[in-house]
Amino acid sequence: MRIPTFGAGTFRLQGQVVIDSVRNALELGYRAIDTAQIYGNEAEVGQAIAEAGVPRSDLFITTKIWVDNYADDKLIPSLQDSLDKLRVDAVDLTLIHWPAPGKGVSIEAAMSTLARARQQGLTHKIGVSNFNIANTKQAIGAVGQDAIATNQIELSPYLQNRKLVAYLQEQNIPVTSYMTLAYGKVLTDPVLGEIAGRHQATPAQVALAWALQLGYAVIPSSTQRENLAGNLKAQALRLSADDMARIAALERNGREVSPAGLAPDWD
Template sequence: MNIPAFGVGTFRLQGQAAIDSVRNALDVGYRAIDTAQIYENEAAVGQAMAESGVAREDLFVTTKIWVPNYARDKLAPSLKDSLAKLRTDYVDLTLIHWPAPGNGVTIAEFMTALAEAKAQGLTRQIGISNFPIAETREAIAAVGREQIATNQIELSPYLQNAALTAFLKEQGIPVTSYMTLAYGKVLKDPVIGQIADRHDATPAQVALAWALQLGYAVIPSSTKRDNLASNLLATQLKLTADDMAAIAALERNGREVSPEGLAAAWD
């Protein structure tokens, strides 16, 4: 079972804004939705899914376990709480949100607990998020690489993660890119803008198409229906080798997210 290449993200969206964003996304053709326990919007996402009229089996729902729920006795119960909020019997993918070194629970313990939640039928697939190479190796050692459906990482034209993405490719672990637009910073980039002009596309479409052509899944978010529809058109945009090379040259280790206590040492 593969992960959809294009989904809608819900980070920083809560309440009615989250409901409207997910409803609009489903209306314009999205079928994958990314949420997390810490986003505090699982109930809103569940409401939007229930009201959309889209059959559950046609949706691909991802959530992420938050740090206080990593312990073996807490992980599955917390996921059951998430399922209740999402109004579903299962999610398609559950990720460990951050490696959180020093949180008191080893990678072996929480990955084993996550695999047990899968065995219980709470989630169809499992994976990791924000895991550098060393921590990904530990996750593989705990459950086997074939169990890890993706590593969801911050990845944009300004943060291309060459070492980590090469390692994940070598291991056969798919990459999901979040913050592909770097909080909107890449939308103002002149190189991206020139490529967009050549293709009669938007800068957002160019950045998303770049990630898609590298084989990454993407989960951009927007509160605007027009932007949600426009972003989805990135799936139809084909960048040239020259375009891809020009974007590759934008790398600047421009990491936006690295919370203390949650992030491990980056590669």
């Protein structure tokens, strides 16, 4: 199964909130769910998926290995623990969450162990998250370009990451955009608002449609059922070349996430 272009994220959602969000998403037609070990919600995501009754074969479940579990003797056991929490025999995609240069495990070593987890049937695909160009080259060196299913990176109209995106596209590595709405900051942008008005859409739909038209997968999250439903409509929104150019001009290097000790030197 190819990586779906539209999924539901679960970052920062906990307890009953994430259960409700995932349940609503699945009821509305989402079939891709994105979580991570560090989110502390894999068990709740697994509960929501189990209770939804959607056939496992219809779902695409992604999780991410946290930086404390990169060592050879920890990565696979931590992934097995994630599978137990998610109530599945395997996930569809597992990512190395951050390059984490200060953690003492090389990218090559972590990727090689992750590839072994795939060989063992614990995950169908593997990839990376928050990797810069140099990090991605290291990952390619370890497992090969074709093995990397995606690089999940922060991307929004305010952070367009053009250099990194161009490199990934040259390497035929799909891009997954997270934080596409920049913690909601783009929702009040006057340019997006004007474009949304002309299309009888919302600024969120415009931002998501922008990312989709650039070829990225998106994984927006929401605690509100109406927002989850509204986000889905971005798939049917077609922006004009002028719309895309105006959004391109919003670039301001507006990075929201860059934890010290985990993030790379950004391109």
